[in-house]
Amino acid sequence: MSPDLASHGSTRSAAELNAAIRALWSHPAVPLSAEQRAEYRRLLAELQQAERGGVTTAA
Structure with a gap:
């Protein structure tokens, strides 16, 4: 995956990201x-972006 794709959102x-990490x-x-690191x-x-996708900050 290119770094550009990750910077524009997951x-x-x-689950897919966890599987890729384990692989x-x-x-x-x-x-x-x-390279693997x-x-x-x-x-x-x-993964952090994916997990925060539904999180909003409180006022």
Whole structure:
């Protein structure tokens, strides 16, 4: 996914994003590459946007 898409709002559900995050690890003991860590950070940011989608601030 491109960074531009993430900055314009999430198009994936929280469940889809969680699945993508979990798919990054082939095994819990295997560390992520630099590219995978960057993708993980993008996915986390998108997940936060998806989770906040229905949240409004109180006056």
